[in-house]
Amino acid sequence: MKLTTENEDDRIHIMDDDVNSTELINQLTINGTINQEDPFYIFNIGDVIKKHQNWIEKMPRVAPYYAVKCNDNDVVLATLALLGTSFDCASKGEMSKILSLGVKPDRIIFANPAKSKGALMFAKMMGIKMMTFDCETELQKIKSLYPDASLVLRIVCEAEIAQCALGKKFGSDPLTEAPKLLKAAKQMGLNVVGISFHVGSGCKDYPVYNKAIRYCRDLFDEAKGLGFDLSLVDIGGGFPGDNDKNIDEVSMIVNDSLERYFPDERVQVIAEPGRYYVASAFTLVTNIFSKKNIMNHSTNEPDRMMLYLNDGVYASFNCLLYDHQVVKPILLKKSNHHEKKIKSTIFGPTCDALDEIINNIELPVATDVGDFMYFENMGAYTLPVASPFNGFPLPKIFYYIERALLEEWFVLPIDGEDYVQDFIGKTIDSISV
Numbered sequence: 001m002k003l004t005t006e007n008e009d010d011r012i013h014i015m016d017d018d019v020n021s022t023e024l025i026n027q028l029t030i031n032g033t034i035n036q037e038d039p040f041y042i043f044n045i046g047d048v049i050k051k052h053q054n055w056i057e058k059m060p061r062v063a064p065y066y067a068v069k070c071n072d073n074d075v076v077l078a079t080l081a082l083l084g085t086s087f088d089c090a091s092k093g094e095m096s097k098i099l100s101l102g103v104k105p106d107r108i109i110f111a112n113p114a115k116s117k118g119a120l121m122f123a124k125m126m127g128i129k130m131m132t133f134d135c136e137t138e139l140q141k142i143k144s145l146y147p148d149a150s151l152v153l154r155i156v157c158e159a160e161i162a163q164c165a166l167g168k169k170f171g172s173d174p175l176t177e178a179p180k181l182l183k184a185a186k187q188m189g190l191n192v193v194g195i196s197f198h199v200g201s202g203c204k205d206y207p208v209y210n211k212a213i214r215y216c217r218d219l220f221d222e223a224k225g226l227g228f229d230l231s232l233v234d235i236g237g238g239f240p241g242d243n244d245k246n247i248d249e250v251s252m253i254v255n256d257s258l259e260r261y262f263p264d265e266r267v268q269v270i271a272e273p274g275r276y277y278v279a280s281a282f283t284l285v286t287n288i289f290s291k292k293n294i295m296n297h298s299t300n301e302p303d304r305m306m307l308y309l310n311d312g313v314y315a316s317f318n319c320l321l322y323d324h325q326v327v328k329p330i331l332l333k334k335s336n337h338h339e340k341k342i343k344s345t346i347f348g349p350t351c352d353a354l355d356e357i358i359n360n361i362e363l364p365v366a367t368d369v370g371d372f373m374y375f376e377n378m379g380a381y382t383l384p385v386a387s388p389f390n391g392f393p394l395p396k397i398f399y400y401i402e403r404a405l406l407e408e409w410f411v412l413p414i415d416g417e418d419y420v421q422d423f424i425g426k427t428i429d430s431i432s433v
Ligand SMILES: Cc1ncc(COP(=O)(O)O)c(C=O)c1O
Pocket: 067, 070, 088, 111, 112, 166, 198, 200, 201, 202, 236, 237, 238, 239, 272, 273, 274, 275, 276
């Protein structure tokens, strides 16, 4: 079968066996059927399914509410809806997108502590009751617009090391502000049901989950004294998602902390993982379309190579700026270890000098125009932010799934809901690689 990325948005390819992504990229690029002008992603839907299986196995007590902001691709969302996850939405747009998949409003948490009136009214109209708050202004807004909402108080408990800290924008101090907010909510007659936190995205300090869960326990007790009967702990996001990382260590800490501080299984525990579910499922394939050698005039040899890729910081690599990601290029063309290497800078395609992807990387001197470079772990905080600035098209997506996983998870509609159609409604093609 001829492989192509034309019209890929309408197709999902079924693979008979587990697919090696390098082989797939080779297939998609060597026969010239790919439009080499444009970057593209390969998206392994099965990777998302395996992540979900792993989550259930490692943290059976913690219900995942996928953070839509991380990657709102339609197939990602439909797959997760089919798998039965719930969703963390931050805006009216995200809520309506999830509802349009047939997901029931009680599978959504409106987890943006600072909400516009319009979004709050939309949540009310659609019956989305669960939402976070972290200050009195929000309590007053909720009191006047949606007084019977189920409120989750967000506290700050920051990891010492995280890719993206969130605490300077959201959350109340668990020792000073949070008790006052519980009192204020009580006085307003509002319904607080739980406590939430986010330790920071790309967290590298897992014991912080224990500290944050302990704060939740203290606030449960504080709330009880005020006459609340809290029943929900929301442990937020922060879980690793790259293909060389796992959740073994963090899940042990979370499970132990829950057992210690919330032994009563009637307390519902949820999380808002984003990166965990999607980072490793997407691999970005780019092409070098120009090259400039910076010459050393005394040796007449190049000192440095400047390579220009067809994707850059205004599109997929916005993750360098906004998500503080570190990306690692892999050359599709094999080079041998003895090949001479040269210091190189990799730029994106736009006319802006800010559009620099990597500086000072050693690459084989023979790397040239037309060569493909791919980047693994590109599924988190890339696509939703990408812009076609300067007229460069956004990458297309080549969707694929292993047959065994498709049959295991998606043969029967769950609850008879028709979002199965949205997923399977794409043309399904079989290919063998
Ligand atoms: C409120 C909230 N929940 C969940 C997430 C997802 O975090 P992560 O991708 O680290 O799992 C974010 C990310 O910014 C967030 O702001």
